[in-house]
Amino acid sequence: DAGITQSPRHKVTETGTPVTLRCHQTENHRYMYWYRQDPGHGLRLIHYSYGVKDTDKGEVSDGYSVSRSKTEDFLLTLESATSSQTSVYFCAISEPPGEQFFGPGTRLTVL
Amino acid sequence: SQQGEEDPQALSIQEGENATMNCSYKTSINNLQWYRQNSGRGLVHLILIRSNEREKHSGRLRVTLDTSKKSSSLLITASRAADTASYFCATDGAGGTSYGKLTFGQGTILTVHP
Numbered sequence: 001d002a003g004i005t006q007s008p009r010h011k012v013t014e015t016g017t018p019v020t021l022r023c024h025q026t027e028n029h030r031y032m033y034w035y036r037q038d039p040g041h042g043l044r045l046i047h048y049s050y051g052v053k054d055t056d057k058g059e060v061s062d063g064y065s066v067s068r069s070k071t072e073d074f075l076l077t078l079e080s081a082t083s084s085q086t087s088v089y090f091c092a093i094s095e096p097p098g099e100q101f102f103g104p105g106t107r108l109t110v111l
Numbered sequence: 112s113q114q115g116e117e118d119p120q121a122l123s124i125q126e127g128e129n130a131t132m133n134c135s136y137k138t139s140i141n142n143l144q145w146y147r148q149n150s151g152r153g154l155v156h157l158i159l160i161r162s163n164e165r166e167k168h169s170g171r172l173r174v175t176l177d178t179s180k181k182s183s184s185l186l187i188t189a190s191r192a193a194d195t196a197s198y199f200c201a202t203d204g205a206g207g208t209s210y211g212k213l214t215f216g217q218g219t220i221l222t223v224h225p
Contacts, residue, residue: 031211033212035215040217041217042199042215042216042217042218043154043199043215044215045212045213045214048211048212050211058212059214090153090154092154094211096203096210096211097141097142097203097210097211098159099144099156099159100144100154100156100201100213101156102153102154102155103153104152104153105151105152105153
């Protein structure tokens, strides 16, 4: 398996609280991605990074911010969590134009 | 909006039968990829087909691509109960702003009965 870990794996939080999810890779891939997966929507891209400090928005970026200060780490922050952000979050890495390798996912519940 | 649309949404077959899933997309692509997801797990890459390829094989998997129709199909031959999973197509769009980004379809849920 590609060396990708996500933390935490499960989190329950309350509306209005900040939440940070971490993705860590040991593969030295340039590109890193954050997706959310919801029933009926497949995977939707939130943000991605094409290098240290280089990030861009995806399809569903509102309410999310990201940071990448090191090649191996990509952080996703929900500044003020809402119930609509309850989802499963996946991190992925790649060296385009090839395949993406996915982490195990983080299940986030916002009450 | 989703680039890839998959058909059928769900497929139920018996072990040993073949399973065919279809994917349609809207814009030009560099490549199209298929992924598998077991329940509660991350996605696993199965196969990538480039825009200048028409067919590709990997073990029991056969993928076709018709760029004129903007469609692809994934065939799993001699299916096994262990093939039960969700299958997603994903397109790597052509054009600078699309580089490195995949757009996923909503997936086909395949159930293979022993």
